[in-house]
Amino acid sequence: AARMHNRKRAYQPADLSRLMENLELSPAEVVKKWRGEEDEVEEVEDNSEDDFFNKSKVDDAANTEDRYIPFFDYAALEEKWEDEDNIEALKSRFAVGHMNGKDGG
Amino acid sequence: MADETVQPLLQFEGHRHLTTRLLLSTLTGRPIRISKIRPSSTRPGLTPYETNFIRLLDSVTNGAQIQFSMTGTTLVYRPGLITGSAEGLGAMGGVLRHEIPRECARRGASWWLIPLALLAPFAKDKLNVVLHGEGCVTSATPAGDVSVDTVRTAILPLYKSFGIERGIELRVLKRSCAPAQGKSAGGEVQLVFGHQVRLPKTLHLMNKGRVKRIRGVAYAVGVSGSNNARMIDTARGVLNNFVPDTYIFSDVSKSPLITSSSRGKGDASGKEKGAVGFGLCLVAESSTNCVYSADVASPPQGGVTPEDLGKQCAYQLLEKISAGGCVESTSLETVLLLMAMGSEDVGRVCLGKDVLATEEAVQLGRDVKVFTGAAWGFRSKGMEDDEDEIVVSVVGRGVGNVGRKVA
Known part of the structure; x- marks a missing residue:
């Protein structure tokens, strides 16, 4: 049961260093796996050394360039930040004025 | 040898x-x-x-x-060897003028400046470089480069936490926007980096603090300054919900005149106007001096209202802040490379999960390992895994500046 539980968790720090060491994975695949977006690949991870499928997917990466500003879907962002819940959630990240002094460390 | x-x-x-x-x-x-x-x-x-x-x-x-x-x-x-702007090696009077020709106008000047600034602390002598020419774009570009204002206000201040703080300045001498096909930009920007060190200090950046103020620069090149006012107005409209201390500067400048050598037509003086446009850069600063930046600019083909840009920039900033961590994706490279070049000690920095889970970060980690032999360590910040931040520890290389054995 614990095994099942573990497998589902994305963003584990230990996983990232392991994935980063595995030079057979392209950075995009590392990111995907670490985020837990590719569930079916997780299954075969243990023996990925041998039967890792052909890595000829680099072609779509050939046309991309390095960016400092990532692409954003502004329509989705607008929706997200019009939502009161999200605004409230983010407010904790701001030091708000003098009026509510020191109620948050 | x-x-x-x-x-x-x-x-x-x-x-x-x-x-x-x-x-x-x-x-x-x-x-x-x-x-x-x-x-x-x-x-x-x-x-x-x-x-x-x-x-x-x-x-x-x-x-x-x-x-x-x-x-x-x-x-x-x-x-x-990194010599900086030493006399006799291409520099005139201590200033190195580097021309970016027109065919390079796809990338913004920041694409040159960010790596150049990273070399500067390890130079033998101080660095003073002017980027100019028909391909020098100071605004943000559609290719994803930030504006030079972001470099100045969000990236160069980061060097302070590495003990590199004196004599660093970035001057925008002529503003320019991303040109359309066949047009020129003609911006000019000067980077002065006067603080060379033996080794950058080891960084421990664990507390992201709270955002206490937002600063920004709105620029209009060759177009009406009311575009600035409209961008600022909408951006403030979004951000005022969060932090009252928001101040956005407005900079209106003429489109730079370019002495065109490559083509005969144009008016009698042989000069032509560079590209026009406008853009906005926002920088949020936290109580522990962590910075988050956002950048938008009008595309060369036009057709975007300043209101849209202002809003996009504000949302982009909120998104960056919500990603968490002490370092955001734009400055990730600068911070992690400086850490890797530090003294032989373990530096730690706290990053948001989604900042770390990018191809750039993963590849940077691999490249650093290839060059220095030391991989990054990762652990979650808190006890439990509900924390959305990960501590990256980077071992410094401990060699530093070979041109400068005494600090």
Whole structure:
């Protein structure tokens, strides 16, 4: 049961260093796996050394360039930040004025 | 000196992360060979802006060797010593003027400036470089480069936490916007980096603090200043919900005149106007001096209202802040490379999960390992895994500035 539980968790720090060491994975695949977006690949991870499928997917990466500003879907962002819940959630990240002094460390 | 000749070439493939790899190579003094640069593209090999960057690299170093293959798909680079703007090596009166020709206008000036600023602390002498020319774009570009204002307000202040703080200045002498096809930009920007160190300090950045103020620059080049007011107004409309201390500067400038040498037409004086446009850059600063930046600019083909841009920029900033961590994606490269070049000690920095889970970050980690031999360590910040931040520990290389044995 614990095994099942573990497998589902994305963003584990230990996983990232392991994935980063595995030079057979392209950075995009590392990111995907670490985020837990590719569930079916997780299954075969243990023996990925041998039967890792052909890595000829680099072609779509050939046309991309390095960016400092990532692409954003502004329509989705607008929706997200019009939502009161999200605004409230983010407010904790701001030091708000003098009026509510020191109620948050 | 003999050991330099026997050092094996480090092999890399692909055109991505080219500046980072050249930078790492120069900083660590290890020669590299990059192959398969756009092998299947219709225009194979290095692009004009990439060769131009290599030329800039050559002018701030001494003794670098660069070899291209016939098609430009393979590059061998043996780095030299970083000399900065030393007299007699391309610099005139302590200033190195580097021209960015028109065919390089796809990338913004920040694409040159960010790597250049990373070399500067390790130079032998102070660095003073002016980027100018028809391809020098100071605004943000559609290719994803930030504006020089972001470099000035969000990236250069980061050097302070590494003990590099004196005499650093970035002056925007002429503003310019991303040009449409066949037009020129003509911006001019000067980077003065007067603080050279032996080793950057070890960084421990664990507390992201709370955002206490937002600053920004709105720029309009060759168009009405009311565009600025409209961008500022909408951006403030979004951000005032969060932080009252928001101040956005407005800079209206004329479109730069370009003495065009490449074409005969134009008016009698042989000058033509550069590209026009407007844009906004926002920087949020936290109580622990962590910065988050956002950048938008009008595309060269136009057709975007300033209200839309203002809003986009504000949302982009909120998104960056919500990603968490002490370092955001734009400045990730700067911070982690400076940490890797630090003294032989473990520096720690706290990053948001989604900042770390990008191709750039993963590849940077791998490249750093190839060059320095030390991989990054990761652990979650809190006890439980519901924390959305991860502590990255980076071992410094402890070699630092070879041109400067005494700090």
